[in-house]
Amino acid sequence: MDSTAEEYAAFMERVKRTIYLDNLSPQVNESILRKALDQYGTVKGVQFIPNYTESKFTARCALVEVESPQQAQMIIEEVIGSYPFMILGMPRPVRARPAEVEMFDDRPVKPGRKIKIRWVDPNDPDFQIAQKLKRLAQKHAAEASFMLKQQLAEEEKLAKQQSDALKANNEKYTLIEGVMADGSARLLASYYNVKALED
Amino acid sequence: MKMPLELYQEDNVNRDVQSYESVTYDGVEYCLHDCVIFYQAGEAETYIGKIVKIIDTTDCGKQLEVVWFFRPSEIRNYLGDYEPQWNEIFLASCEGEGLSNTNFLEAAQGKCSVVCISKDQRNPLPSKAELRSADYIFSCTFDVGKLTISRKFPNEIHGFRVENFFNKRKDRDLTLSPIRKPSLNYPTGMLDREVDAVTDDQKYDDKHTVKEEWVRPTSPIKVRCLGNENVALKFKSISDDKVQERISSGKPKEKDKEKFSSHFSASSPVKQKSKKKVRFSDEVNVAVTQTRDQVPLEPPQLNFPKDKGKNSNEASSLVEQDQATKTDNNADGGHWFKRFVTPWRERLQKAQERGTLVLLDNLDPTYSSCEVELKFPDVAQEIVRSAFNERVEAKMVTQTPFSCPLYGKAFVIFKSKYAATAVINKLNRSCLMLTDQRPVLGCVGSLRKSDDSKLFIGHYKIKPKRLTEDARSAVATSHCSQENTIEYSMGMEWRTLQEKTERWWKQLHEKQAKEMMELKKQLRIQT
Numbered sequence: 001m002d003s004t005a006e007e008y009a010a011f012m013e014r015v016k017r018t019i020y021l022d023n024l025s026p027q028v029n030e031s032i033l034r035k036a037l038d039q040y041g042t043v044k045g046v047q048f049i050p051n052y053t054e055s056k057f058t059a060r061c062a063l064v065e066v067e068s069p070q071q072a073q074m075i076i077e078e079v080i081g082s083y084p085f086m087i088l089g090m091p092r093p094v095r096a097r098p099a100e101v102e103m104f105d106d107r108p109v110k111p112g113r114k115i116k117i118r119w120v121d122p123n124d125p126d127f128q129i130a131q132k133l134k135r136l137a138q139k140h141a142a143e144a145s146f147m148l149k150q151q152l153a154e155e156e157k158l159a160k161q162q163s164d165a166l167k168a169n170n171e172k173y174t175l176i177e178g179v180m181a182d183g184s185a186r187l188l189a190s191y192y193n194v195k196a197l198e199d
Numbered sequence: 200m201k202m203p204l205e206l207y208q209e210d211n212v213n214r215d216v217q218s219y220e221s222v223t224y225d226g227v228e229y230c231l232h233d234c235v236i237f238y239q240a241g242e243a244e245t246y247i248g249k250i251v252k253i254i255d256t257t258d259c260g261k262q263l264e265v266v267w268f269f270r271p272s273e274i275r276n277y278l279g280d281y282e283p284q285w286n287e288i289f290l291a292s293c294e295g296e297g298l299s300n301t302n303f304l305e306a307a308q309g310k311c312s313v314v315c316i317s318k319d320q321r322n323p324l325p326s327k328a329e330l331r332s333a334d335y336i337f338s339c340t341f342d343v344g345k346l347t348i349s350r351k352f353p354n355e356i357h358g359f360r361v362e363n364f365f366n367k368r369k370d371r372d373l374t375l376s377p378i379r380k381p382s383l384n385y386p387t388g389m390l391d392r393e394v395d396a397v398t399d400d401q402k403y404d405d406k407h408t409v410k411e412e413w414v415r416p417t418s419p420i421k422v423r424c425l426g427n428e429n430v431a432l433k434f435k436s437i438s439d440d441k442v443q444e445r446i447s448s449g450k451p452k453e454k455d456k457e458k459f460s461s462h463f464s465a466s467s468p469v470k471q472k473s474k475k476k477v478r479f480s481d482e483v484n485v486a487v488t489q490t491r492d493q494v495p496l497e498p499p500q501l502n503f504p505k506d507k508g509k510n511s512n513e514a515s516s517l518v519e520q521d522q523a524t525k526t527d528n529n530a531d532g533g534h535w536f537k538r539f540v541t542p543w544r545e546r547l548q549k550a551q552e553r554g555t556l557v558l559l560d561n562l563d564p565t566y567s568s569c570e571v572e573l574k575f576p577d578v579a580q581e582i583v584r585s586a587f588n589e590r591v592e593a594k595m596v597t598q599t600p601f602s603c604p605l606y607g608k609a610f611v612i613f614k615s616k617y618a619a620t621a622v623i624n625k626l627n628r629s630c631l632m633l634t635d636q637r638p639v640l641g642c643v644g645s646l647r648k649s650d651d652s653k654l655f656i657g658h659y660k661i662k663p664k665r666l667t668e669d670a671r672s673a674v675a676t677s678h679c680s681q682e683n684t685i686e687y688s689m690g691m692e693w694r695t696l697q698e699k700t701e702r703w704w705k706q707l708h709e710k711q712a713k714e715m716m717e718l719k720k721q722l723r724i725q726t
Contacts (some may be wrong), residue, residue, distance in 0.1 A: 023697065093690045095697050131722050136718055137560055140711045147707055151700050158696050162689050 016069040017044075018099035019076055022061040037064060041071035063099055072098065219253040222261060224304050224680035229253070232363055234313040234335075237306055244270055247288060247311060247335065251299070257413050261304040266357050266364070267291045268313065269341050277346045281339070288313065288335045290364060292356045299357050313337060319352050322365035395596050427450060547610060554616040557623060557641050559609045619643075 021033075030046040037043050043063040066072050076096045179185045189195060221230035229235060229250060237246040242430075248265025255261050268288040271278060291298045314333035315326045330336070339348045340356075352361050392701040550556035626641035 071394075093693055129718065133715070133718050136714060140714075141560065143707065143711070147703060150704070154696060154700070158692060162692065166689075 014065060015099050017067070017072050018063050018065045019072050020046045020061065020063055020099040021094050022097075023093070023095045024060040024062060026060050028060065028062075033064060034061060037066070040075050042067040056179065217255045219255065222253050222263075222304060224261075224307060227309055229263065229304075229307060229310065230591075232367070234268070234311050235263060236308045236311050237265075238308045244272065245308065247313065248300075248302075249290075249313070249364060251357060251363070252301075253304075254301075259303070262301050263304055263307060264299060264301045266299045266359075268335070268337060269297075274341055274346075274348075277341070278348060281348055284336065286333075286335050288337050289339050289341040289348060289351075290337050290356070291343050292340040292349075292353055293342040293344045297343045305441075311335065317350065317352065317365070319365065321362050323368050325353045325366055400590060420559060546612060550612040554643070555613045555619045557613065557619050557643065558640050559611055559639055 019037075024033075030048075033046050043064060043066055045063075047063045047065075049061040049063065066075065076098060114150045221228055223229070231253060234247055234249050237248060239246070245271075247268040248263075249268065250263050250292055251266055252264035254264065268290055270288055271283040274289065312332065314329055315322050315338065316325065316330070316336050318324075318339040325333070328474070339350050340352060341348055352364075354361055356364060366475040547556060613622065623641045623643065626639060668675045
């Protein structure tokens with residue numbers, strides 16, 4: 001299925017107009033994304049990228065196609081780049097990047113490219129190197145998955161840290177609020193002859 | 200460390216010796232009446248035997264009792280005028296030395312398919328396809344006592360009924376075969392190889408040499424009672440300490456079979472030959488209960504698979520396909536509607552269950568799914584060497600921020616498990632090099648089950664005690680947070696983490712790219 005140069009060009013053009021978002025909550029669906037980004041530009045299409053190989057990584061990724069490359073650029077840089085943009089929950093912000101060709105799984109074939117294959121047998125001098133390359137590839141894959149685990153661990157750590165801090169603060173405030181509300185603060189204030197702030 | 204062995208127990212008569220119906224060793228399941236290959240270091244050919252008993256003794260471990268098949272070269276002095284076919288072997292019979300032996304399970308090198316073409320009434324004749332796909336055929340016996348060949352089969356051989364040695368009857372097979380859960384014989388994907396893969400090259404070389412020792416299998420026992428020039432092998436008892444040495448120096452069981460066979464092939468070309476003969480003989484025993492009618496009708500297409508309907512295996516594996524997808528495995532024109540019918544994820548899962556899912560790694564990441572789909576049937580055909588017109592479905596795994604930009608992966612669904620495993624084996628034994636010097640890796644594909652998707656790290660909710668109705672039903676809209684909120688500062692913390700992770704990945708990828716370039720420079724043939 002060799003696609004023509006035209007198809008490929010059209011595809012490339014589409015790529016330029018698409019934003020790649022990740023760190024999305026799994027509960028985000030298409031309409032939410034649309035509404036989120038409609039504030040800044042016209043959303044033409046939303047496509048989620050399924051995750052087949054990693055189970056622990058729950059953040060979803062999506063490709064959002066907008067009207068023009070300039071809009072895409074603007075959204076990436078100004079909106080998401082400058083402020084933390086949050087979709088459907090706080091405070092983990094989404095991350096945006098310009099989309100790349102490899103992110104699309106239905107991409108057409110690059111025209112003019114032929115794949116040549118050859119079998120390397122054990123008696124071929126390159127066999128050893130090829131085996132080493134294979135092992136290297138496996139090693140890299142293992143490294144990558146290890147790294148991913150580390151990344152997840154870091155994220156969890158941060159999340160825990162933040163949520164603990166948040167809870168503590170929350171309790172503090174409710175406590176204060178409670179005290180203010182039921183008048184005990186005022187009582188104490190009058191007892192100590194201190195002015196209590198009422199707000 | 201014990202090798203993984205699973206057994207299905209049949210009876211428990213004798214405390215010391217228990218017999219079984221099947222045993223799995225090193226990822227291969229050996230059932231009663233399967234044909235097994237044994238290899239002895241230094242010999243040019245492998246030995247083939249038919250399992251008549253699988254036993255487990257308390258002192259010697261698991262053992263296979265086999266009745267031997269003789270190759271023409273071994274009995275050439277007794278052939279007389281008989282001219283055997285190129286892949287013909289002879290079943291040992293009657294009483295004498297060389298009829299059968301009991302070998303350690305660890306000496307088995309794999310299975311092969313042996314089909315009987317004798318016109319004996321008790322023997323169901325094989326179909327053309329079975330004949331074509333069989334490794335060996337036999338039609339005569341070799342009397343080890345009288346040293347003669349005969350077309351007649353006695354009523355029993357070594358105490359077992361001769362029907363056990365003929366081809367299995369298809370209808371009987373259904374009732375006899377134990378219900379086996381489909382299980383992946385290979386570990387799930389490459390992520391499990393973390394432990395091994397982190398070793399550096401130095402350590403690897405050590406293990407490589409150690410492996411060479413291990414690879415010498417504990418020699419199978421066969422006594423040849425032949426002509427002058429052939430040396431009669433002694434009944435070698437496999438010493439316990441040799442087995443021990445193998446087990447202690449051998450790879451831990453995380454090391455999957457592919458690694459083993461890659462070492463295997465690297466160490467000597469002679470051994471390579473015996474590995475080639477390994478086929479999963481499930482296909483021979485597959486019951487043809489489903490007829491052609493159940494296969495969805497396809498409109499006549501150009502590339503009609505040649506053996507449709509002829510091959511019983513093909514028929515059964517065709518029917519095995521997802522019936523919901525009206526797939527036509529013919530021309531490419533059919534592809535477009537295939538994708539609409541069942542979502543890809545479901546197809547992946549089904550393929551994984553059936554064992555036809557293969558994960559290819561180290562592809563050029565800029566390949567598209569179509570290219571993989573087009574190219575791989577040719578590759579598969581070369582490997583499978585049969586008339587299977589293997590159509591594959593393939594999809595590239597999309598790049599994510601955490602997948603290395605150097606490596607492209609693809610999930611490929613084959614039409615039959617046999618083809619999938621054959622492809623994996625071949626990819627591991629020799630190398631398929633792509634245009635830019637990338638050897639393709641193949642392993643059994645596995646999908647990770649997604650965890651509870653409700654948990655998303657980083658989103659918290661505060662539940663204040665008193666809330667108005669409106670406040671409770673409010674949903675956080677998507678927004679940019681402003682600087683004076685607490686969520687802003689939290690958000691920024693996340694941002695910094697994200698930036699950090701991006702940098703880590705970039706560094707890792709750069710390092711990996713460098714390593715790869717280094718290695719590639721060593722390749723002599725630069726295509």
